[in-house]
Amino acid sequence: MFRVQKLLSQVSLSTPTVGITRALASGASKYSTKPTLAKVSDKVKAERTGVKKAPKSKAVEKETEAVVKPAKKEKNKAKAPTKSELIENKLNSKKALLKVPPSRAPTAYNLFLSTANKEFRGNSTAYDLGTVSRAVAQKWKTLSESEKQKYQQMSDQERARVSEEVRAWWSTVDRSQVELENRRRRRINAASSSPGAAAGRAKLPLLVDPFAPKRPKPAFMVFFAEKRDGLEGSPTEKAQAAGAQWKALTEDQKKHYYEIAQDHADQYKKDAERYKARFA
Template sequence: MAAALALLGRAAGLVTGAQRLLRVGGSAERCLSRGISSDERPKRPLTAYFRFLKENHSAFRQNNPEMSNVELVRKIAGAWKELPASQKQVYEEARKTDWQRYEEQLAAYKAQLTPAQAAALKEERRKRLAKRRSFRAKRELTVLGKPKRPRSGFNIFVSENFQESEGISPVAKLKKLFDAWRKLSSSQKQPYLQLAEDDKVRYENEMKSWEAKMVELGREDLIRSRRQRPKTKTAETAKKAETAKASSHENKAKLKLKKSEE
């Protein structure tokens, strides 16, 4: 089932991935059409420590072939920490020289840009930094062991039937399963909807424990606000909400499939 879920995730991500590439490609194409590119922007010079790391990495690797990359970097960091101030100053002076050259090159680069070009590159940089921050935030939550979000009835149906489904590609399989799901009667969908409800209970219990742990670690910034926490529902209200949610998942899956075929 885990393998099926992984395949499902990749299949569902094909569309969004393609759309993302198109957006990035479109941005790059627009920049090139204006005769500019963010790749032409001068690169910031290395810090004193990273200069030391770059210059000595090969020698440290040769002397410590059994070490992992992480262990090797730690060893180099320790060597930098113990380096005499006079030797560190050599790297610092090199950084200052390169920094002055960098500022001159950056000023020349900016001087050739029109206001529209400068605005376009600034927006491109903003999006790239936002994407990087988002990636780091998600990676941090994974390291901290944040529970996986609950699955919908449709997700569970796909995970149980993905391997056996016919299709030459993940997207083709997903399309067949989507069609099969739509043809199921309410009684046939009910077991999957019930499993989804059980998974929501699992998620809430795990989240409560995880959030308590985050409070102990001083990471209250990761705790959900009261507005984000689910309210207690009656059986009838819960059933209506689940039906609406299932319908929403169906519509989103249908839209993704339609876009992937275009």
């Protein structure tokens, strides 16, 4: 009551009614004994509301700092291909996975042809290949055996060198890569023989170790190898004649060839085990 009287004493009689109302309101808020929650401390808020503020944990503080200071964005890293994806890429490659050394050495005639071609062509870049080839073939026929022997010796040396290089390559090459390259070649060969593929494309030969044990011959092939020289005609005709003779044999007569074939099979099994043990 005393406070209201004090406010009224400060307001003149000439003050409008609205002004008096505003003065009383401002004075009331000025002298109010009930402070707002925004102007009191957290401790007072907890006492009045009954809810205590939980202290911030270190994890919450770190999360808050992370929100305030966002971490730098990591650069987008390319996803590493899986093992199966790498293999698939190799199988679809147009280039060979291995550099295979040549396995064939030039013959005596090939060496003579290479030398004679240069003599017939001379310094001229315009020449008929067919004419030169026929002239070289005719000259080869006129050579004596001693003259041909020189080229034969050169061919033998080249064959020995090539054989040594091939043997060294097969002894050090990764066999898993050889199998992968053969899978790639099989896929290419299958695609070239599929409907709609371009015609005339030669199939890629598979890589085969020439020093691996040879597979044993079956009984008929043993018989055919024995009779081949005594048969006449082309290789196909010889095979057909041997087939007819084989069918005419009795089981007792065939038994001899079956035993030889079995011996070859046993020997092949031993050789194959030793061969595989080299790369185990």
